[in-house]
Amino acid sequence: MHLSVSHVSKIYEPVTVLDDLSFVISGSERVGLVGANGSGKSTLLRIISGEVEPDSGVVAASGGVEVGYLPQDPPEPGDATIEDLIYQAAGELRELERRLRHLETDMTTARGAAFDRVMDEYSERLEQFERRGGYDIDYRIDVVCAGLHITHIPRDRQFKTLSGGEKARVLLATLLLTSPDILLLDEPTNHLDFPSITWLEQYLAAYSGIMLVVSHDRRFLNQTVTRIIEIDEHSHRLLEYPGNYDHYAQAKARERAQWEIDFAEQQDEITELRKAIRQARAGVDRKAPAPRDPDKSIQEAHKARADKTASKSIRSLEERLRRIEAAPIPKPPLMMKINPVLDANDLKSNEIVRFESVSKAFDDDVVLNDLSFTLRSGQRVVLVGPNGAG
Ligand SMILES: Nc1ncnc2c1ncn2[C@@H]1O[C@H](COP(=O)(O)OP(=O)(O)O)[C@@H](O)[C@H]1O
Ligand SMILES: [Mg+2]
Incomplete structure (x- = not known):
């Protein structure tokens, strides 16, 4: 299995975002794609997924491979529920399964020739279902939904009502269910909580296809990739580094x-x-000196x-x-440093924010229950909690 990108360029006037990029990923290699914000990482993944056309160059993959793409900004799938999305991902197999359930009901009521017709269709569909791994898909749905902690969310919840982290997990789950040969992941850990990131790392370790992942998460890259490619923000060209993120950083x-x-x-x-x-x-x-003698000549x-x-x-x-x-060697740019001068003494009060018995519920779902705390000047506070915790 391989994925090859040859001489791909993309211009968004007036900027050449990608300038003549070429690389090959083969076997079950996992590659990290890095670069400054706006350097064209998402554009490159969109081109590989076929969503965007390059201005020149070619993307090729071995025949018949399934490409799975997790975009950086999830599309808003209208009023679709979690069940709808999982159903879509599992595709025709779920359709087949519903038809089987339907036929099973018909069996109990059909008589005579109608019963024979139902039985014929049932055995034909059942054979299809088994041959295409229909039982396995149910198992995979369970494994993936449990791993990404979405089993507790009612399947009939509309996707648009989920929290950012819940959306990320549902999209990731539906993507993994399609068992793609090539995984394109655009900043997959951005909205994930720690347990979900760990689960994803383990899932990817066992995944046998090609993976190209955009991430700024150093730890995640160190766990998952064996090569780093970088889009240079100044030249808009590709740089390649063997090894994980730490090796890249050292280089x-x-x-x-x-x-x-x-x-x-x-x-x-x-x-x-x-x-x-x-x-x-x-x-x-x-x-x-003014000549003084005859030897002057x-x-x-x-x-x-x-x-x-x-x-x-x-x-x-x-x-x-x-x-x-x-063509001089350009001056290495200085890293930006921010030295804010904030004097806490200028504040009128030492108390910046005070929460007193704050609660919030969405219908019966209590998200915040009687929270009290005070933020004081000079404190540095991190807010943690699993996705969906509020
Ligand atoms: N559809 C578009 N039209 C015009 N400019 C775009 C479009 N998509 C991306 N760009 C520009 O291309 C550059 C690269 O964007 P992007 O690939 O999203 O960067 P990254 O993912 O590396 O942060 C940015 O300057 C962005 O504004
Ligand atoms: Mg991006």
């Missing part, structure tokens, strides 16, 4: 350190060249010859400087 740190050394050395060379050119010019321009001849040699070396220095300045 980037080495590249950055080398860049700083190369830049500093080139700056020194530029300074040296300019100085040498200045000094050499000064030597040529220096006025020859000999002195002038010496001077002229020396000037000629000096001009030649000035020209070669200037040429070297010109070449460097035509």
Whole structure:
């Protein structure tokens, strides 16, 4: 099994978002796709999934493979319920299963020729169902729904009423149920709580297909991938790094350190060249002393010859400087640092927020039950809890 991306480019005027990207993923390799915000990661996944056309280049996968794509921003599937989405994912098998249940009911009432017809269709459909792993799909639905902790959510709940984390888990579950050969995941852990992330890591470890995942989650990448590809935000081209995220980070740190050394050395060379050119010019321009004796013509001849040699070396220095300045090593950008000056003493009160017996319910579903707490100035607080906790 393989996925190959050849010379793919995409322009969103006026920006060339992806510039001539090529890579191949084969076997059951898991690859992490990284890059700054807006560098084109989601665009690349959309192109591979077929949702967006590249301006040039080709995406190819081995014949007949099923591609599963989890978009970064989940589509809003109208009024669909969880059951509807799972049903869609399990596809025709569920349809077949419903038909079987229907026929089973018919069997109890049908008589004579009608009964024979029902029995014929039943055995035919049952054979289909078994052959296509219909029993397995039920098992898989249970495993995936339990793993992603969505069994407790009523299946008739509309998708749009779920919390962000619940939506993420339902979409992921429906994607995994289709058992795709190639998984394209766009920031899958963004809305997941810790247990769901751990479950996903384990699921992916046992998954036998190709995976390409966009993530900023260093720990998740370290657990799941064996190669990192990066879309460079400046060149819009692809960079490849073997290993997990830590290996990538080390390689980037080495590249950055080398860049700083190369830049500093080139700056020194530029300074040296300019100085040498200045000094050499000064030597040529220096006025020859006014000739005082009859030998003056000999002195002038010496001077002229020396000037000629000096001009030649000035020209070669200037040429070297010109070449460097035509394509200099760019200055490594400084990392942005934020040093907020916030003085807690300026606040009128030490109490910033006070909750007193706060409760909230959606119908019978109590989400917050009698919460009391105070946030005081200078505190740093993290709010944790499983998806759907409120
Ligand atoms: N449909 C579109 N029309 C115009 N510009 C787009 C469209 N989709 C993405 N872009 C632009 O392409 C760039 C890459 O976007 P995206 O692939 O979403 O980045 P990433 O996922 O790496 O954060 C961004 O500058 C974005 O604004
Ligand atoms: Mg994105």
